[in-house]
Amino acid sequence: MKRFVYINDDDQSHDLYCDNRISNRKYTVLNFLPKNLWEQFSRFMNQYFLLIACLQLWPLITPVNPASTWGPLLFIFAVSATKEAWDDYNRYVSDKKANEKQVWVVKKGVKKHIRAQDIHVGNLVWLRENDEVPCDLVLIGTSEPQGLCHIETSALDGETDLKTRVIASACAGIELELLHKIKGVIECPPPDKDIRRFDANMRLFPPFLDNDVCPLTIKNTILQSCYLRNTEWVCGVAIYAGNETKLGMSRGVPEPKLTAMDAMIDKLTGAIFVFQVVVVIVLGVAGNVWKDMEARKQWYVQYPNEGPWYELLVIPLRFELLCSIMIPISIKVSLDLVKSLYAKFIDWDQEMMDTKTGTPSHAANTAISEDLGQVEYILTDKTGTLTENKMIFKRCCISGTFYGNETGDALKDVKLLNAVSGGSSDVIRFLTVMSICNTVIPVQSKNGVLSYKAQSQDEEALVRAASQLHMVFVKKNASILEINFNASLLQYELLDTLEFTSDRKKMSIVVRDCQSGKIFLLSKGADEAILPCACTGQQIRTFTEAVEQYAQMGLRTLCVAWRELPEDEYREWSLTFKEANSTLVDREWRVSEVCQRLEVGLEILGVAAIEDRLQDGVPETIETLRKAGINFWMLTGDKQNTAIQIALSCNFVSPEPKGQLLLINGKTEDEVCRSLERVLLTMRITNSEPKDVAFVIDGWALEIALKHHRKAFTELSILSRTAICCRVTPSQKAQLVGILKSCDYRTLAIGDGGNDVRMIQQADIGVGISGREGLQAARAADYSIGKFRFLKRLILVHGRYSYNRTAFLSQYSFYKSLLICFIQIFFSFVSGVSGSSLFNSVSLMAYNVFYTSIPVLVSVLDKDLSERTVMQHPQILFYCQAGRLLNPSTFAGWFGRALFHAIVVFLITIHAYANEKSEIEEVSMVALSGCIWLQAFVVAIETNSFTILQHLAIWGNLLGFYVINWIISSVPAAGMYTIMFRLCGQPSYWITMFLIVVCGMGPVIALKYFRYTYRSSKINILQQAERLGGPILSLGSIETQQRSLERELSALSISQPKSRSPVYEPLLLDSPSALRRSFGPGPHTDFRTRNYKDN
């Protein structure tokens, strides 16, 4: 389905393609209600509550007023609907703003000012400097003589540098006046979201006939949402408009991520649901039996002898309604609320603010903070993530001579400076390639300062270094490149650019020396891409050595080469290149094939080494997080040796002899297989030894391993705490994440560049570093942070607190619902199993909505340990990782507590309010206030730190309960008129409350104290140490004294497999941790002492 765009055609194209009206709206005024309701009801919980609410409309079975369910249900619906509506309204407003922007468009040959939404495909659009591009355009004219223009694409891909775009070649040289009248057709692919690709052709109609199909690439387009810079005006043809633009197509709703905790809560909800069904069946049967045995004798009940056909269902349904409160209706709302607060805390955190650039951390996904606390694997990119991505040219090796080895900086090496001033031809050629073989644009500002706009940091570093060595790249005028060398001006004509792709790993340009007229091919690229292309006969050993040496220092290397092209060879090749460039299918592959043909027989000039410094605090962060039991994998596109060096320098692996690197390599399937098995064996053996073992694999071997030995590789992934994967492609990064995820590990992927986007999206948690490679990763990520070191705080502080808080909040929500539900169930035993409710509708509704949900919301401020303690003892994160605070057994504890408290409240109430006091309204309020008192104390005892807000919420809520009930009690029409005043006037009421609180909380405190003192968890010990004041000092001193020792110990200990005690998490028995344990030590073979140097 190709698209044919008729340029400047006023009638045909109108109905074919959509106009430029942008609409990001999900709803319209008319369909909002049905569509929103439909979406809300697609969630199981909502369906359940709706069913309950509908059943309650049947007066025969409803135990309480239907309002007690409809109220909260409508409230919850109203809240989420309002949120949706507000978001949608904001989208509408911003759409409207964009749609009503005025633009100049040629209509019927006249330039007119119209609204952006009225642009049609095929229209000619005129833009001025600093205008925003309203739709995707193909450039046909600019103010610049070479047909160039500059655009800023930060809104599209986050890259802040300026990009050059050029007009379609067929339109070159058309007069400004004629542009109005231009006619033609553009054949382009259907709309897609690839912002790096646009393979189309253009043919102009007479009188502009060029007799030729003119190929168009992404270079000839300017896309919606970019800004025009440094160019007076441009003119373009609209090809995609409205929601069909590249930007519009790439907008999509990302798949919502579900945290492990949410999954566990859902599981527990399911369990409670099953329990509820059992209770309903048992009570329903008992109720029917009792009815037949007893109730028919109770003349005052007047059971009819003949009932309707559904009679048997009535009592079970009543119990279903009574027990429906077992699943707290408020849990989703409360969770959503606290989760968005966690996210806000991350946004607000000033300690995670990059003060240099002023970038705060940002949680784009507000729903997954708890997962941060449960991370088990971190997969990190290297460049820009661990390192600063500030490239500095440090060393080089030019035709066998090493520069910069003594001084550590080639730019200060006298030898090199002398060679430059001495005019050594090799060095000059090297510098020439350095300064012009790139896509850098020199920008001369008004006051004469030269700056470079580059898409690649490496290129910028090279150009800068060359300019410091007096080879200054001054000007790029269309195809003329000007270099200023030692005050003489050299000019080159740029003939072709063989672009860099991640597959080719090199780039070249073809230039003609304007003085001599000779044609040269200048290339630069990765060693393994350039060195094989060396001309036969050239000794490349020194270069491989240089590459090796530099890589071991952790430097990035680039090989530089050149070749002189005979005129006819170039001309011949040029034709095929042009042809390849205008193919519509597989263009990229065809082009690279053609390029390959030219890039042979190169003369290697030398190797440049570029340093990329580690970011601040990277080693410490990695060490802390490794202590916290998090495994690190490094996935990088860089070379093996560079990667290993970086890994060593940032504590990724310990140096020899404690650390050990196991290499998986090989070119063929067999080799990889053998090497994989060897590593696996070693891994199994060393697993029980205190050794720090890591495996290293490169992209090629990984490809084979993933294809043919997936199972073995998966086992290896489980066994290995550390891995270094080098030379991997973006999709392999994502695949590795997938492997770990399939083993049920919580993965966090962190990266900064476009090549990390897939891994970030694939991982449970994606973290983007808003770094120098643009914001692409940060945009795709769930969290964006300014620096790698903030990861420590993000996980240990925010992740851990969020996990703890949600664990409490969710279990507490079930506790309070179960508590009141158990009381209802017990009451049914004394009310003839007939399904009457002890509590009135108002109380039931308010219990869920006010009395019990407000105190627990302040648990978002709870801190079990101070941030400092957690940072000092990151091992404590294990409790979160293993899910110690929310799992079926802790839940059973809360279930038991609810049962116990219900028994306490019920027994005390029926005894204290027996006989003449057994008036049902009073009894119900006594039981209710018993529950309220207990829950206030439960929240209090589970709170670790009380801030003023917690006191306000817990005790204020208790007071609020009385105030609300006094108010209701003073309304004569209410069922409980005067009840609360009567009760509060009775000493026996207060005595009963006191008894309930002490009976309910006494055992809880005693048990907690016992556990705290004699079976204390690590958290408890640290709490005690922290709060008693005394030992915290010794903790600190121990920390410093034992630091070296502890480092050793921790390094030793981390090679131990995690044995999560199954007692705490029976559901996780078949998880990979169990699998880990089951790998016994393998047969003893001597593969152990391999290390990376053995290669």
Added chain:
Amino acid sequence: MKSLTCFSYPVHSLLNCDYLAYYFESRLSSLCILPILDSKFIQQELSAWKPILTPGWVIAIFIILGVVFILIGLLAFYASVHVEELVERYDVDCVPFTDKNKITKYIRDSSSNKTCTKTLRVQKKMKNPIYVYYQLHHFYQNHRRYVRSRSDKQLRSTKHEYETKECLPIATVNNNSKPIVPCGLIAWSLFNDTYQFSVNSKVVEVDRKDIAWKSDRDYKFGSKVYPKNFQSSGMIGGGKLNESIPLSKQEDLIVWMRTAAFSTFRKLYGQIKVDLDANSNITVVIQNNFNIYEFGGKKQLVLSTSNWSVGTNKFLGCAYLYVGGFSLVVAISFTITYVLKPRPLGDPAYLSWNKYPSIYEN
């Protein structure tokens, strides 16, 4: 509004500019009403009280609770001991038959003579006011069909006479439009035994006024609502009502309609405003009308002197004593364990990662 602006200032600092961020920070925090609270809140740095369960605290709490509970328990127990209570079950003795069918027939027959006389002996002197209760067992006033079968609106005013929907099956006479006032099963099953007391053949007056809650008389039961069509047809449930007395004055009905939460309950019948001397015999003439025989219930007559705190209920006193004693036991055992097996709190030596190389052992 001001605090709101302040609240969101870190969002402003999203602007990639140090200076701007600083500017906003300084400007906005000075605008705040509670700048410290706000910034501390958003940085999660509010000063907090962090109690922990030290042995000293826990033992002290349990000792204090124990002592307080025993004291309150003793008080309550003392108070409940001083309550004199006479309980007499009369349902079995007051029927001439033992066969259930005959009893049912007898009790349902309105013409049969159901007078019955019992004698109670006062053990200790009972001071006035003496409350007269009837106590029913196995009577489910809390049954779902029963407890909702009433119309509060109808009881309140004549305007809502026809609102009998909730009252089914006792709503209208013979299913036509004549409403029953008061409608519903509760009113229909009104308790209708009566008691007449005499000591040494001298009649002791039972005051049947002021037995219902004042709020019920004043508000819930209308002073202009008179019984209508009550117990007039169909099956006769419990007692009948005098149609010339408004509902607000029918206190026995008001008491009955305050439904009990349990199947055993007492309801106030009246008050005796004279003292009863010790060892005196009270003769009670009972009209044994109310049918509890069909479902095997029990009926008791209770005379009781009231008391300020716990009524006639010994439960609270006992419970307090037990709980108090138990918490003392807990306190003592905690003290003993603490003395025998002291364990320094917060000793970093207990952190396994300080002690052993393995972090994750448990």
